[in-house]
Amino acid sequence: MVSCLETKKKRKHFHFHPNKTSMFPNPFARPIFLLRPPPPPILPPPPSKRRRSLSPPPLQPGVSTGQYRSYHRRWTNPEFKKRRLKMKMQRNWVEAQNAGSVLISKDDNFVLMSYNILGDDNCMKHTDLYRNVPLENMRWESRKRRICIEIRARDPDLLCLQEVDRVRDIMKYMQSEGYEGVHKGRNGDAKDGCAIFWKKERFNLIEDDSIDFSEFNLRHNVAQLLVFESKNSKKLIVGNIHVLFNPKRGDIKLGQIRMLLERADFLSAKYGGIPVLLAGDFNSTPSSAIYKFLTSKEIDLSVYNRLKLSGMDRTVFVPWTRKYNWTEEELRTAIGDLDSTKIKNPLKLQSSYASIKGGSLTRGPNKEPLATSYHSKFLGTVDYLWHSSELACLRVLDTLPLNLLQEMGSLPTEEIGSDHLALVAEFSFINKRTNKKDH
DSSP, X not given: OOOHHHHHHHHHTTSOOTTOOOSSOOTTSOOHHHHSOOOOOOOOOOOOOOOOOXXXXXXXXXXXXXXXXXXXXXXXXXXXXXXHHHHHTOOOEEEOTTHHHHOOOGGGEEEEEEEEOOOHHHHHHOGGGGTTSOHHHHSHHHHHHHHHHHHHHHOOSEEEEESOOOHHHHHHXXXXXXXXXXXXXXXXXXXXXXXXXXXXXXXXXXXXXXEEGGGGTSOSOEEEEEEEEEXXXXXXXXXXXXXXXXXXXXXXXXXXXXXXXXXXXXXHHHTTSOOEEEEEEOOOOTTSHHHHHHHSSEEEGGGSOGGGSSSOOOSSOOOOOSOOOOOHHHHHHHTSSSSOSEEEOOSOEEETTTTSOOXXXXXXXXXXXXXXXXXXXXXXXXXXXXXXXXXXXEEEEOOOOHHHHHHHOSSSOSSOOSSBOOEEEEEEEOOTTSOGGGO
């Protein structure tokens, strides 16, 4: 038998040695990898400052690399954007090339301003037109302040306003600025109307001949015709109108404008052929048949479609045809009788803005402004200043560029108190001895 001491000695040969391997290691011995210190933990890299990427962004399908203006990430202060827009919103005067040849004296010059100020009732009823406008810019007290600032900045001698429903507020302010005024309200459910103001030291009112179109079955719209006499004893007729808005009722629009022209022609002849100046919101585009009627002697309605007469109905497609079957009621509404399909313009009118050349950013192909009104459903020109040949337009206040209006999103804004832009022009009485070829 083997003694216990020998057995212990033999067991020592099976002890695990760090430099030797054994087929039968001691299970109670500690492995070599546990005797070494553990490796240091792998930590994430320390945060570094964010660097601007100088490489272009990944190219999107259908987008060319020329559309990327900058490869740097930029942060723009919203207040800086507002200040930049305010600087761009400065409107400039554009003078006529022949202004010096018709200038008689500074006392004969006068400034007329036409402004659709957006009635408070219409603004709150038709909120779908101003989805992109903050509520604060829609409130009357805020808009009234901006409208008054606009009027004071332009300082007109004659002022024609449309959509006036807060009559007391407007009258109170205009009287404090040295103006006198006449307001003509609409009948029916509408609460707004038209108003004409004039400086007391420049003009005296001789006659007021306003028109309520509801008396002639031409809807509840109104127009004004006032006869003034300047301090130099020169007489002038000033008209102010807000034509029906409905884009599909071009016959009613044409009937309202026709009646305004006939009444203005009658008053002009009554006072010996005095000059005529018409302003307002005509709710017709420069490419429409109504605009052509105002600039020509007559048009034939048989070649026009009633639905497209004002050029504002862009939602309904109507195939163009050489002849349109006008009903007797429609012809009577537009022309006034059934003797002919032709409607005549008794006045020879000229557009103030179209007569003076402007920039490509603000004027269209027919030299009219690209836009005088802007809301969520319309962007275009519907406001005009028309004058007869006895007056000369010396300069006009140019409108805002179309891209700038689109950048705003919609009107009104923090600077503009209405969804229309004010039209301002300076006029002078033409001396009869002046050569007509100069004009």
